[in-house]
Amino acid sequence: MKKYTGLDDITDLQELIAEARALKANPYAYEHLGKRKRLVMLFFNSSLRTRLSTEKAASNLGMDVTVMNFNSDAWKLEFEDGTVMNADTSEHVKEAAKVISQYGDVIAVRAFPTLTDKAKDESEYVISNFVKYATVPVVNMESATAHPLQALADAITITELSEKKKPKVVLSWAPHPKALPHAVANSFIGMMQKMDVELTVTHPKGYELSDATMKDTPVVYDQDEALKDADFVYVKNWSNYEDYGKVLATVDSHSSWTITDEKLGDAKFMHCLPVRRNVIVADEVLDGEQSVVIEQANNRTFSAQVVLKKILENLN
Amino acid sequence: MKKYTGLDDITDLQELIAEARALKANPYAYEHLGKRKRLVMLFFNSSLRTRLSTEKAASNLGMDVTVMNFNSDAWKLEFEDGTVMNADTSEHVKEAAKVISQYGDVIAVRAFPTLTDKAKDESEYVISNFVKYATVPVVNMESATAHPLQALADAITITELSEKKKPKVVLSWAPHPKALPHAVANSFIGMMQKMDVELTVTHPKGYELSDATMKDTPVVYDQDEALKDADFVYVKNWSNYEDYGKVLATVDSHSSWTITDEKLGDAKFMHCLPVRRNVIVADEVLDGEQSVVIEQANNRTFSAQVVLKKILENLN
Amino acid sequence: MKKYTGLDDITDLQELIAEARALKANPYAYEHLGKRKRLVMLFFNSSLRTRLSTEKAASNLGMDVTVMNFNSDAWKLEFEDGTVMNADTSEHVKEAAKVISQYGDVIAVRAFPTLTDKAKDESEYVISNFVKYATVPVVNMESATAHPLQALADAITITELSEKKKPKVVLSWAPHPKALPHAVANSFIGMMQKMDVELTVTHPKGYELSDATMKDTPVVYDQDEALKDADFVYVKNWSNYEDYGKVLATVDSHSSWTITDEKLGDAKFMHCLPVRRNVIVADEVLDGEQSVVIEQANNRTFSAQVVLKKILENLN
Numbered sequence: 001m002k003k004y005t006g007l008d009d010i011t012d013l014q015e016l017i018a019e020a021r022a023l024k025a026n027p028y029a030y031e032h033l034g035k036r037k038r039l040v041m042l043f044f045n046s047s048l049r050t051r052l053s054t055e056k057a058a059s060n061l062g063m064d065v066t067v068m069n070f071n072s073d074a075w076k077l078e079f080e081d082g083t084v085m086n087a088d089t090s091e092h093v094k095e096a097a098k099v100i101s102q103y104g105d106v107i108a109v110r111a112f113p114t115l116t117d118k119a120k121d122e123s124e125y126v127i128s129n130f131v132k133y134a135t136v137p138v139v140n141m142e143s144a145t146a147h148p149l150q151a152l153a154d155a156i157t158i159t160e161l162s163e164k165k166k167p168k169v170v171l172s173w174a175p176h177p178k179a180l181p182h183a184v185a186n187s188f189i190g191m192m193q194k195m196d197v198e199l200t201v202t203h204p205k206g207y208e209l210s211d212a213t214m215k216d217t218p219v220v221y222d223q224d225e226a227l228k229d230a231d232f233v234y235v236k237n238w239s240n241y242e243d244y245g246k247v248l249a250t251v252d253s254h255s256s257w258t259i260t261d262e263k264l265g266d267a268k269f270m271h272c273l274p275v276r277r278n279v280i281v282a283d284e285v286l287d288g289e290q291s292v293v294i295e296q297a298n299n300r301t302f303s304a305q306v307v308l309k310k311i312l313e314n315l316n
Numbered sequence: 317m318k319k320y321t322g323l324d325d326i327t328d329l330q331e332l333i334a335e336a337r338a339l340k341a342n343p344y345a346y347e348h349l350g351k352r353k354r355l356v357m358l359f360f361n362s363s364l365r366t367r368l369s370t371e372k373a374a375s376n377l378g379m380d381v382t383v384m385n386f387n388s389d390a391w392k393l394e395f396e397d398g399t400v401m402n403a404d405t406s407e408h409v410k411e412a413a414k415v416i417s418q419y420g421d422v423i424a425v426r427a428f429p430t431l432t433d434k435a436k437d438e439s440e441y442v443i444s445n446f447v448k449y450a451t452v453p454v455v456n457m458e459s460a461t462a463h464p465l466q467a468l469a470d471a472i473t474i475t476e477l478s479e480k481k482k483p484k485v486v487l488s489w490a491p492h493p494k495a496l497p498h499a500v501a502n503s504f505i506g507m508m509q510k511m512d513v514e515l516t517v518t519h520p521k522g523y524e525l526s527d528a529t530m531k532d533t534p535v536v537y538d539q540d541e542a543l544k545d546a547d548f549v550y551v552k553n554w555s556n557y558e559d560y561g562k563v564l565a566t567v568d569s570h571s572s573w574t575i576t577d578e579k580l581g582d583a584k585f586m587h588c589l590p591v592r593r594n595v596i597v598a599d600e601v602l603d604g605e606q607s608v609v610i611e612q613a614n615n616r617t618f619s620a621q622v623v624l625k626k627i628l629e630n631l632n
Numbered sequence: 633m634k635k636y637t638g639l640d641d642i643t644d645l646q647e648l649i650a651e652a653r654a655l656k657a658n659p660y661a662y663e664h665l666g667k668r669k670r671l672v673m674l675f676f677n678s679s680l681r682t683r684l685s686t687e688k689a690a691s692n693l694g695m696d697v698t699v700m701n702f703n704s705d706a707w708k709l710e711f712e713d714g715t716v717m718n719a720d721t722s723e724h725v726k727e728a729a730k731v732i733s734q735y736g737d738v739i740a741v742r743a744f745p746t747l748t749d750k751a752k753d754e755s756e757y758v759i760s761n762f763v764k765y766a767t768v769p770v771v772n773m774e775s776a777t778a779h780p781l782q783a784l785a786d787a788i789t790i791t792e793l794s795e796k797k798k799p800k801v802v803l804s805w806a807p808h809p810k811a812l813p814h815a816v817a818n819s820f821i822g823m824m825q826k827m828d829v830e831l832t833v834t835h836p837k838g839y840e841l842s843d844a845t846m847k848d849t850p851v852v853y854d855q856d857e858a859l860k861d862a863d864f865v866y867v868k869n870w871s872n873y874e875d876y877g878k879v880l881a882t883v884d885s886h887s888s889w890t891i892t893d894e895k896l897g898d899a900k901f902m903h904c905l906p907v908r909r910n911v912i913v914a915d916e917v918l919d920g921e922q923s924v925v926i927e928q929a930n931n932r933t934f935s936a937q938v939v940l941k942k943i944l945e946n947l948n
Contacts, residue, residue: 028352036660038688048390048412052382052419056354059380064691066684069389073701074680075906084910086809086883091906094918095925096680099905102930103684177402251402273415274391274407278400286410293411298418344668364706364728368698368735372670375696385705493718567718589731590707590723594716602726609727614734 001310005127005140006148007190013155020156020299020306027060027305033312034063040104041067041141044111044126049273049300050141050149054108057304061312066104079125093126097133106137106311113144113181115245121145137311139304142183150272151187153303155195157296158232161268166196167231170267172223173203174280175254176237179245184272185238186213193217202226204257206248209241223257230267235259235280251279259285268292317626321443321456323464323506329471336472336615336622343376343621349628350379356420357383357457360427360442365589366457366465369616370424376621377628382420395441409442413449422453422627429460429497431561437461453627455620458499466588467503469619471511473612474548477584482512483547486583488539489519490596491570492553495561500588501554502529509533518542520573522564525557539573546583551575551596567595575601584608633942637759637772639780639822645787652788652931652938659692659937665944666695672736673699673773676743676758681905682773682781685932686740692937693944698736711757725758729765738769738943745776745813747877753777769943771936774815782904783819785935787827789928790864793900798828799863802899804855805835806912807886808869811877816904817870818845825849834858836889838880841873855889862899867891867912883911891917900924 003009010016023029039058041051051067058065068074077096078089085092100107111126121144131138140148158169169192171185186209192199193215201214202223208214220226227233240246259269259281269281269291277283285291319325326332339345355374357367367383374381384390393412394405401408416423427442437460447454456464474485485508487501502525508515509531517530518539524530536542543549556562575585575597585597585607593599601607635641642648655661671690673683683699690697700706709728710721717724732739743758753776763770772780790801801824803817818841824831825847833846834855840846852858859865872878891901891913901913901923909915917923 038691040684043389046390048384048407049415049419051384051389052356052416055382056419059354066687068680068683072388072704073675073683074678078909082910082915085908086911090908091680092909094909095905095907098926099681099929100684102926103681103688103933273411275411276401276406277394277408277410278398279402283398294414294418297415301419359705362706364700364723365731365735367700367705368672368732371698372735375670388704589727591727592717592722593710593724593726594714595718599714610730610734613731617735 001307001314003131003137003139004148004307004311005131005138005143006146007151007187007194013194016152016306017156017159020152020302021160023305023309024302030309031060031062033309034058034061037105037312038064038066038103039106039108039308040100041065041108042110043067043069044071047110047141049297050110053297053300054141054304056301057308060305061308063308079129093129094133097130098135101135104136105315106139106308107134108139108141109143110141111143115179115181115239118244139307139311144181145183145186147183147187149300149303149307150184151191152307153296153299154188154234154270155191156299156303157270157292158195158197161292162231164231166198168198168200168229169232169234170226170230171199171201171234171236172226172257172259173207174235174237174257174259175251176276176279177251179239179247180237182209182238182241184236185209188234188236189213189217200226204254206242207238207240209238224263227263227265227267230265232270233259233264233267234270236272237280258282261285261288264290270296273297317623317630319447319453319455320464320623320627321447321454321459322462323467323503323510329510332468332622333472333475336468336618337476339621339625340618346625347376347378349625350374350377353421353628354380354382354419355422355424355624356416357381357424358426359383359385360387363426363457365613365616366426369613370457370620372617373620373624377624379624395445409445410449413446414451417451420452421631422455422624423450424455424457425459426457427459431495431497431555434560455623455627460497461499461502463499463503465616465619465623466500467507468623469612469615470504470550470586471507472615472619473586473608474511474513477608478547480547482514484514484516484545485548485550486542486546487515487517487550487552488542488573488575489523490551490553490573490575491567492592492595493567495555495563496553498525498554498557500552501525504550504552505529505533516542520570522558523554523556525554540579543579543581543583546581548586549575549580549583550586552588553596574598577601577604580606586612589613633939633946635763635769635771636780636939636943637763637770637775638778639783639819639826645826648784648938649788649791652784652934653792655937655941656934662941663692663694665941666690666693669737669944670696670698670735671738671740671940672732673697673740674742675699675701676703679742679773681929681932682742685929686773686936688933689936689940693940695940711761725761726765729762730767733767736768737947738771738940739766740771740773741775742773743775747811747813747871750876771939771943776813777815777818779815779819781932781935781939782816783823784939785928785931786820786866786902787823788931788935789902789924790827790829793924794863796863798830800830800832800861801864801866802858802862803831803833803866803868804858804889804891805839806867806869806889806891807883808908808911809883811871811879812869814841814870814873816868817841820866820868821845821849832858836886838874839870839872841870856895859895859897859899862897864902865891865896865899866902868904869912890914893917893920896922902928905929
């Protein structure tokens with residue numbers, strides 16, 4: 001693997017999942033692979049799971065890790081070509097990416113979308129510039145439109161826990177007071193499209209995701225109908241895509257979308273976390289036995305570890 | 317040891333101090349004990365000594381360490397049960413504690429009190445929720461009402477430096493411009509009550525600590541009388557406990573409480589640091605030979621190291 | 633080497649450069665030298681290259697590294713002697729430096745100048761107080777008036793890339809919208825004065841550097857004349873020294889000083905980074921083959937590594 005910025009970087013998903021599960025069973029089997037190799041993790045946004053799981057994954061492989069909160073620790077970056085840098089940006093991503101490549105063997109980047117400028121977000125200007133100018137492999141720790149490490153952890157989780165050959169997986173929108181990115185939904189849908197599952201998406205009218213994401217995945221606007229006989233219910237809020245980055249109505253007006261035990265039925269409950277209790281999902285679900293969110297979070301380690309292993313194996 | 321959140325987690329203090337001193341003499345004797353074990357240190361507040369000493373302690377034991385400044389790096393946590401999380405908190409401590417337990421083998425937490433809500437502070441809502449929901453051992457790096465790693469370092473220091481079988485130890489309040497927590501005073505008193513020392517507490521009337529802390533420890537309001545023939549003088553400010561979190565008068569009006577060479581007599585001067593010079597204590601004392609504050613700070617490493625060693629030994 | 637706070641700490645520059653180049657060829661040759669030794673890096677200001685390169689350098693030598701952003705993570709420091717600490721500073725550098733010396737074997741400090749108080753800046757009150765009170769060696773990661781790790785990396789770069797016995801090196805001022813320190817210019821000039829190069833400095837009238845820095849180095853106010861037949865052109869902005877910390881005119885009024893391909897001629901282009909594109913230097917130069925800024929940044933690792941090696945070898 002030369003990089004991991006999106007699902008297109010996966011050549012054989014089943015093999016990747018199998019290898020991740022093997023690493024989970026034996027996390028230190030490759031702890032010499034990363035010796036004298038350094039992962040530089042750059043955060044333009046907050047992180048809990050992504051940071052801790054990726055750091056642990058790298059460490060399990062024997063890598064050294066540097067964590068840099070770019071906004072507070074370093075210099076404000078310029079991403080535009082040809083700019084006269086006479087204002088508030090101090091360093092161009094061209095230099096930053098090349099320079100960081102001198103100090104790290106792999107660069108991981110987290111950079112959320114603006115949610116105000118759709119074209120800019122869809123250009124993935126942060127991570128795509130790091131890929132363009134870095135001379136070492138780049139890993140996406142959630143970008144403007146994708147969260148492929150999360151989606152791989154989700155695929156591992158569903159593979160581990162599924163009791164059927166072809167489980168029914170439902171992605172349900174749920175209300176949230178703030179405007180949230182589409183990254184998790186995009187990557188989850190993309191990942192499920194690669195797996196042998198029956199995928200349904202449900203959300204209120206007006207919250208349609210991009211055609212590039214949806215492809216031929218069916219949308220069922222009636223949440224109850226969508227959830228019927230589900231094996232896995234993945235819940236996630238996203239802001240409007242058409243009226244880009246907007247939240248169309250209050251949480252209260254969408255409170256019927258909150259996932260409850262009754263809605264969940266016999267399905268397993270999934271969420272990438274952090275999750276707002278009693279807004280996205282009722283306490284009873286999160287505290288119940290059908291919630292697999294903690295195991296999902298655990299699988300973030302092995303999702304990151306298998307990706308880093310593949311990248312390390314490909315270094316010289 | 318299953319956790320170290322308060323002095324109650326100590327079963328045999330003398331043995332713990334002896335073992336800490338043995339680690340001080342031979343810090344790397346157990347550097348394989350923590351191999352492939354990770355300490356996740358969560359800071360909700362500033363730290364210098366606690367962070368550096370605990371990091372060194374873990375490293376001496378061969379542990380990996382992750383430092384996370386929770387407020388700036390991660391998501392704002394919710395601590396209330398049953399809340400509809402429709403406002404500014406993004407993640408519930410239930411998930412956070414369980415999730416972090418997937419990535420770390422020991423979790424250490426620093427979270428200061430509000431000093432405005434006594435009941436909330438005394439419930440120790442941050443650290444007690446981490447203990448409740450984490451599935452790995454929790455270490456207190458100073459909580460709302462306790463600082464047991466500091467108190468253990470203090471006990472080590474007094475044990476090392478005492479020239480008497482039963483030294484006289486005085487805890488003296490001193491003035492400070494800001495409202496400070498009771499944690500250090502509480503834990504120091506609790507620790508001294510477990511040791512074979514003659515303990516006296518002195519402070520201006522109105523600065524009484526809680527009955528739960530004081531038990532039968534005598535208070536002498538006349539500082540000069542209290543300090544007479546002291547072997548160790550531990551100085552610390554705390555805000556009002558009765559009129560919770562208040563500073564009753566200006567520093568100047570309490571300037572007679574500042575510790576000077578004359579007040580100190582032949583005693584050793586102790587303070588947990590950071591200390592405000594010429595407010596808490598005169599330069600002459602801190603720069604003189606009777607000050608043991610740097611050695612106290614040094615003992616923070618071995619206080620943390622013995623606690624982590626005991627916890628690691630108890631991990632199956 | 634007992635410390636590295638300025639160029640005066642170098643006893644044999646040629647030997648130091650040779651050893652840095654040997655480390656570059658074989659970075660792990662001394663990876664047992666730093667075993668069980670800890671570098672504590674204290675940042676009072678932002679950093680990208682300095683942090684990552686120094687961290688990698690220490691790691692190459694087998695050291696453990698702690699990074700602390702002092703302003704956000706720790707307590708506000710007092711640097712004045714005899715102060716009554718009754719205001720916003722919580723800890724005196726006397727205690728901080730002594731305490732950190734308990735936890736680290738080497739302390740590295742970055743602290744920029746005020747650019748408002750020349751006497752204070754020239755006293756190097758931050759780093760000189762760390763040197764005075766720390767009981768372990770101190771390394772300067774850029775102080776008010778000096779950046780000796782950068783200058784050493786520059787010396788390594790020029791030594792590696794020079795095709796002449798005595799190359800012509802020109803330090804050229806360039807415009808910048810903000811008031812910048814003199815540290816890089818001071819240390820670069822001081823370093824070149826120690827090397828067998830022909831050094832010329834060029835800047836607009838009024839931007840004279842201190843006599844202590846310049847010694848007998850010639851200033852040529854006409855940039856074109858200064859740049860003629862240069863082998864290396866080092867470009868850097870600095871604010872006014874006489875009218876201390878001021879920017880005398882707009883960037884536009886100095887736009888003729890921006891380095892272009894035409895001005896550069898056949899010389900190699902050097903800059904310490906971060907650099908403002910099309911203000912300090914045109915895109916064509918940075919993106920061209922004569923720019924060596926990325927290799928300069930790479931040499932920061934070996935500049936730091938040779939300094940840490942020398943310091944570690946001197947720790948009994």
